[in-house]
Each structure stands twice: as structure tokens, then as C-alpha cells.
Amino acid sequence: MNRVREVIRQLVELQERDQKILAVEAEIASLDPQRAGLRQRAEAARTRLDGIRQEIKANESHRKDLELEVESQREAIARYSIQQYQTKKNDEYRALTHQIDTCKRAIFQLEDRQLDSMEKAEQFQRELDAAARSDQEVRQTVDHQLGDMDEREAALRQALAGLQEERTRIAAGIGDTLRGQYERLLKHRGARVVVGVEHGVCGGCHMILPPQVLISCRTSQELVQCPNCSRILYFTPEMDMSQAGLR
Ligand SMILES: [Zn+2]
Known part of the structure; x- marks a missing residue:
């Protein structure tokens, strides 16, 4: 697994805990x-x-x-x-x-x-x-x-x-810079910080993503953020890129 994919996997794992934590805290409240x-x-x-x-x-x-x-x-x-x-x-x-x-x-x-x-x-x-x-x-x-x-x-x-x-x-297990970035997004956007790309749109804000962003996502050479909401984007082969015509 390449480095970016590994980082994404860790962030998604962290996010799953945060989602559960928020749900449990809401129930307690x-x-x-x-x-x-x-x-x-x-x-x-x-x-x-x-x-x-x-x-x-x-x-x-x-x-x-x-x-x-x-x-x-x-x-x-x-x-x-x-x-x-x-x-x-x-x-x-x-x-x-x-x-x-x-x-x-x-x-x-x-x-x-x-x-x-x-x-x-x-x-x-x-x-x-x-x-x-x-x-x-x-x-x-x-x-x-x-x-x-x-x-x-x-x-x-x-x-x-x-x-x-x-x-x-x-x-x-996550580097300080990336973790800081994640924590800031968590604070402002709630526990949906790392989102998938499907049909060429951001899974967080649903904006249609520019082709260059989609290509970067697919190649997983670097961590990509949505230009609109700054959420961290990821892409897996089962996701559909069709909207942007990048199939
Ligand atoms: Zn977005």
C-alpha cells in the first residue's frame, strides 16, 4: 500500500472513532x-x-x-x-x-x-x-x-x-502536521473530515471536483483536499468517477 493510502486508512480509522465518540457524547448529553x-x-x-x-x-x-x-x-x-x-x-x-x-x-x-x-x-x-x-x-x-x-x-x-x-x-500513529490538520477540520466540520469521491463530487460538500483534483485523488501520490470545503478526499477503485468523464 502506498504511503498516502496508508495515511488515509489511518485517518478514516480515527474518524470512525470520532464519529462514535460524538454519537456517544450526544447520547450522554x-x-x-x-x-x-x-x-x-x-x-x-x-x-x-x-x-x-x-x-x-x-x-x-x-x-x-x-x-x-x-x-x-x-x-x-x-x-x-x-x-x-x-x-x-x-x-x-x-x-x-x-x-x-x-x-x-x-x-x-x-x-x-x-x-x-x-x-x-x-x-x-x-x-x-x-x-x-x-x-x-x-x-x-x-x-x-x-x-x-x-x-x-x-x-x-x-x-x-x-x-x-x-x-x-x-x-x-499519525504525523503531527496531518493530525493538526485533521483536528482543525474536525472542529469546524464535525466528524466527516475524510470523505470519499463518488460521481466526481466531494462526499462532504457535494461540489463537482475539477478533473485535476480527481486525477490526484486516483493516483494517490499526495493528500488531496476539496478546494471548496477543505475536507480530505480519498478514492477507491469501486467509487465512480463518471461525472467528470475520467473513467
Ligand atoms: Zn468538499
């Missing part, structure tokens, strides 16, 4: 947003449960108020009854009868509201049971998925360490 999404789901379930608990409390305290109100209306009735018993005046007696009737109507309405509140309490209890079940299910699912993600991350980090080791080993 995607884990935290996924975790945040899962935690949000668990929080939403918990917030709903807490909300229902609050409503139950508010409803209970409302019912206590109603009870107190009924109580005070009953006391008023008792008071008016005693006054009725004590009075000798007919108009005063009638006025007290009217007061007592007003209290009784008020109690009637309060009892209606107490019934409403009791129905609401039953409804809230059903909602609470459902929300508690859902909270527990969501929490179990989320915990399970978070555990899976931690395992996945550990595996990814291990794979990454292996890939980086391989990368260091491969990079050490």
Missing part, C-alpha cells in the same frame, strides 16, 4: 433533559395529589363552618322561644314567631349546603384514591426509568473511555 422530563411527570402527579388534599381540607373546614352556623341558628331559636314564653304582648310574640321561622329556613338551607358538601367530600375521596394510585404508578415508572438511564449512562461512559483510548492510540 440527551440524558439530563430526559431525566428532567421524567421528574416533571412525577412532580405533576404529586402536585395533583396535593391539590386534591387541599380541596378536601377546604371542603372540611367549610362543612365545620356550616355546622357552627346551624348551631348558632338553633341557639337563636332557643332564645326566641324563651322570649316568647316570657312575653305578654301579642305583636312581640308574632315578631318572635317570624324570627324563629327565619332561623328555621336558614337551617334548612344550611343543611342543604351540608349535604352538597358531603357529596363533594365523597367525590374528592374518589379523586384522591385515583390520584394517589396514579402518583404511585408514575413514581414507580419514573424511578425505574431513571435507574435504567443511570445504567445506560454508566455503559456509555465506559464505551466512551474505550473509544478515547483507541483514538489516542490511532492518533499517535
Whole structure:
């Protein structure tokens, strides 16, 4: 194998590791947003449960108020009854009868509201049971998925360490100048630095390559870069030169 072809082979090998490294790093980076999404789901379930608990409390305290109100209306009735018993005046007696009737109507309405509140309490209890079940299910699912993600991350980090080791080993076999060139392209173009030529175009930017560049590529006497994107070009016999008519 000639020297240029050997260098290309090493660069392609390095590039394969870099592509894998970038993919693994991207997957690791995607884990935290996924975790945040899962935690949000668990929080939403918990917030709903807490909300229902609050409503139950508010409803209970409302019912206590109603009870107190009924109580005070009953006391008023008792008071008016005693006054009725004590009075000798007919108009005063009638006025007290009217007061007592007003209290009784008020109690009637309060009892209606107490019934409403009791129905609401039953409804809230059903909602609470459902929300508690859902909270527990969501929490179990989320915990399970978070555990899976931690395992996945550990595996990814291990794979990454292996890939980086391989990368260091491969990079050490490539000359400093060429490696520097590769690293600069990697930084600007991502992990597609060494690209094939097919149908006479650059495999990176797809520009049609001048015939002279294609000839240089085919003869592999020197390292050729795309005049447009500067990526390192290579050519193997199974690639098609047809577009430039150099078959
Ligand atoms: Zn190009």
C-alpha cells in the first residue's frame, strides 16, 4: 500500500472513532433533559395529589363552618322561644314567631349546603384514591426509568473511555502536521473530515471536483483536499468517477 493510502486508512480509522465518540457524547448529553422530563411527570402527579388534599381540607373546614352556623341558628331559636314564653304582648310574640321561622329556613338551607358538601367530600375521596394510585404508578415508572438511564449512562461512559483510548492510540500513529490538520477540520466540520469521491463530487460538500483534483485523488501520490470545503478526499477503485468523464 502506498504511503498516502496508508495515511488515509489511518485517518478514516480515527474518524470512525470520532464519529462514535460524538454519537456517544450526544447520547450522554440527551440524558439530563430526559431525566428532567421524567421528574416533571412525577412532580405533576404529586402536585395533583396535593391539590386534591387541599380541596378536601377546604371542603372540611367549610362543612365545620356550616355546622357552627346551624348551631348558632338553633341557639337563636332557643332564645326566641324563651322570649316568647316570657312575653305578654301579642305583636312581640308574632315578631318572635317570624324570627324563629327565619332561623328555621336558614337551617334548612344550611343543611342543604351540608349535604352538597358531603357529596363533594365523597367525590374528592374518589379523586384522591385515583390520584394517589396514579402518583404511585408514575413514581414507580419514573424511578425505574431513571435507574435504567443511570445504567445506560454508566455503559456509555465506559464505551466512551474505550473509544478515547483507541483514538489516542490511532492518533499517535499519525504525523503531527496531518493530525493538526485533521483536528482543525474536525472542529469546524464535525466528524466527516475524510470523505470519499463518488460521481466526481466531494462526499462532504457535494461540489463537482475539477478533473485535476480527481486525477490526484486516483493516483494517490499526495493528500488531496476539496478546494471548496477543505475536507480530505480519498478514492477507491469501486467509487465512480463518471461525472467528470475520467473513467
Ligand atoms: Zn468538499
